[in-house]
Amino acid sequence: MKSSQTFSSSSDEPADERRVRKQKRGRGPADQDDRDFGAFLLQFPATASSTPLTKKKRTAAGFPPDRMFYDRWRSVQLAKREELLLSQCSRRPPSVSKVSRLIQKEAWTGNCPCPEDVVAKWRPATRVQVESDPWIITMIQNQKWTGLALKDFGTKGQGVVATEPFAMGSVVCDYHGKVITGAEGRKLVESIKGDMGYLFFFHAAGRDLCVDAETFPCECHPTENTMGRRINHSSKRANLRPVHCMMNFPEGQRDVILFRAKRDIHLCEELLFDYGVKRKSFRGEAINLDWLDE
Numbered sequence: 001m002k003s004s005q006t007f008s009s010s011s012d013e014p015a016d017e018r019r020v021r022k023q024k025r026g027r028g029p030a031d032q033d034d035r036d037f038g039a040f041l042l043q044f045p046a047t048a049s050s051t052p053l054t055k056k057k058r059t060a061a062g063f064p065p066d067r068m069f070y071d072r073w074r075s076v077q078l079a080k081r082e083e084l085l086l087s088q089c090s091r092r093p094p095s096v097s098k099v100s101r102l103i104q105k106e107a108w109t110g111n112c113p114c115p116e117d118v119v120a121k122w123r124p125a126t127r128v129q130v131e132s133d134p135w136i137i138t139m140i141q142n143q144k145w146t147g148l149a150l151k152d153f154g155t156k157g158q159g160v161v162a163t164e165p166f167a168m169g170s171v172v173c174d175y176h177g178k179v180i181t182g183a184e185g186r187k188l189v190e191s192i193k194g195d196m197g198y199l200f201f202f203h204a205a206g207r208d209l210c211v212d213a214e215t216f217p218c219e220c221h222p223t224e225n226t227m228g229r230r231i232n233h234s235s236k237r238a239n240l241r242p243v244h245c246m247m248n249f250p251e252g253q254r255d256v257i258l259f260r261a262k263r264d265i266h267l268c269e270e271l272l273f274d275y276g277v278k279r280k281s282f283r284g285e286a287i288n289l290d291w292l293d294e
């Protein structure tokens with residue numbers, strides 16, 4: 001065993017298993033085990049795609065013939081595999097069948113995560129994760145957000161409904177349009193003739209900005225009926241929260257307004273967010289703005 005070498009202990013092993021193992025064995029030997037297991041991992045990195053270790057290889061490298069390190073190695077790999085699967089589901093929790101499909105695609109021969117466990121481990125992505133998430137970036141680029149449909153709501157005009165449930169924290173879609181300055185946006189407001197307004201004003205890092213979804217279709221998606229601009233207002237029943245992100249596109253950073261689910265959203269529910277505008281600041285007094293109180 002390569003106990004004369006100094007290695008940092010493995011931080012990859014799931015914390016629960018590590019704690020239980022330490023409790024079982026007492027401090028001294030467990031710390032030594034950690035150092036040895038660190039050496040084991042350096043020799044045999046446990047990645048999602050690494051192939052299982054044979055006993056022959058383990059012993060030839062000077063490690064004990066029993067299964068202890070091998071079992072720990074497998075649990076590190078399992079955690080990495082779960083992480084890999086979850087990284088492909090950052091927008092919202094996957095279904096068990098989706099995880100099963102992803103596992104099949106990987107063609108792992110053993111040490112496969114249990115799809116139900118992966119689904120249970122899903123957590124909403126942090127803002128930093130979202131800002132660099134390749135799946136979310138692709139959906140902003142192609143405007144092919146799934147789980148959404150347009151519906152006619154009579155006097156409200158069109159609106160967006162969920163055709164699949166969204167768990168709290170899921171990324172639902174973006175408010176798509178060209179980002180212009182607040183001053184340019186306010187100028188555009190003056191030119192709006194109809195009842196509907198499609199400008200989203202926001203402040204980010206001291207900048208006064210506006211997403212122009214009034215200019216429709218946008219230059220980048222001339223044939224797409226982009227969804228975000230169709231989401232209606234409610235101050236009392238809002239189920240979406242707009243969040244400003246600096247998305248890391250391949251060509252550089254861009255301001256994006258993303259909608260995240262404020263709570264679990266059910267099938268067929270209308271998506272709504274609080275426009276956060278006062279009657280006075282909206283547009284003139286000629287139009288009926290009672291709906292802003294809804």
Ligand SMILES: C[S@@+](CC[C@H](N)C(=O)[O-])C[C@H]1O[C@@H](n2cnc3c(N)ncnc32)[C@H](O)[C@@H]1O
Binds near residue numbers: 156158195199233
């Ligand atoms: C961003 S658009 C939303 C989509 C719009 N309903 C459509 O058909 O394209 C904003 C406009 O929708 C209408 N609207 C949004 N929420 C409403 C509500 N709760 N009640 C009535 N009208 C609403 C207002 O005319 C508002 O200016």
